[in-house]
Amino acid sequence: MIPNRLLEHYEDKYAAEEVAPAPPAYPLDVRRPRHRAGNAVANLARLLPPGADVLELAAGNGQIGESLRAGGVPFGSYTLSEISPPRLAGLRRAFTDPRFEVAYADAERPSEKLSGKYDAVVMLALIEHLIDPMGAMRDIASLLKPGGFVYVDTPNIAKWTRRLRLAGGRFPSTASVDEGLTRGDGVPADLHDEGHLHYFTYRSLSLMLTERCGYASTEFHPYYEAPRYFGDRLGTALSRWRPGFFAEISMVARVKDA
Incomplete structure (x- = not known):
């Protein structure tokens, strides 16, 4: 259950x-x-089977779903x-394609509100906000069809820029500046590091999902985001060569086939 303080912040x-x-x-x-x-859209367009049933938790303004629809992905x-509530109202107003459904669901225990089975569950910028990520990811696994997958994107606390900050004695915050106290636009943060409660590496998240949450395997889909010291070509090559050092976390975890 999400504390009222967090609900008020997001509202x-x-x-x-x-x-x-x-x-x-x-x-x-x-x-x-x-x-x-953009990375999620490109990967999901390849990974989703035709006719897939998809659940996006914390869907925000619905940009992932809209991109897949506009691109002709046959989900x-x-x-x-x-x-x-404001996001739910906005989604209901904007998404009229009958393939879309808008639903309230607490990502900590989505099975309490959602009873279907899905080919894929999409989680962008979410797992770091969860109070109990291990419990949540076990619950999410129960919503997947055999062979289904969860797509997770979250900051990589071991990215080289954050390693340098930590080596310099500064907290390597992942959503804010000033060691988690100030938003990127200069406004004081309402929640420390914008509500990020957990920090992961590629290794720690992969181990958590496979050893503690019931997933059979993980695969990495890294991308180059920032900083812009490298060009797109070199940055992308580095992120794919050493994702644990150069990329934010983008990962697919699959449950077993029947």
Whole structure:
């Protein structure tokens, strides 16, 4: 159960999304994605089987689902779930394709509200906010069809820029500056590091999912985001060569086939 303090934070933060315009779509064929959403869209377009039933937890403004729809990905159904009332209202207003369903679901225990089975569950910028990520990921595994997968994107605490900050005696915050106290736009953070409660490496998340949460295997889908010291070509090559050092975490975890 999400504490009221967190619910109030997300409701205030996303209040404007109740009347925001529909999100722009990311193209599916970007060779070198520079953002987690663009990377997710490119990967999901390849990974989803035709007619897939998809659940996106903490779907935000629905940009992933809209990008897949606009790109012609032949999914069967796409459930956009949220806990924020303004976001839920915005999603219901913007998504009218009958393949989309908008649902309230607490990502800590989504099976309490969602009873279907899915080919894929999408989680972008979410697992780091969960109070009990191991319990949540076990619950999410129970919602997957045999052979289904969860797509997880989260900051990599072992990325080289954060290693340097820590070596210099500074906390390597992943969503804020000033050691988690100030938002990127200069406004004081309402929650420390914008509500990030857990920090992962590729290794730690992979081990957690396979050894403690019931997933059979993991595979990595890294991308080059920032900083821009390297060009797109070199940055992408480095992120794919040593994702644990150069890339944010983008990972697929699969459950066993029947």
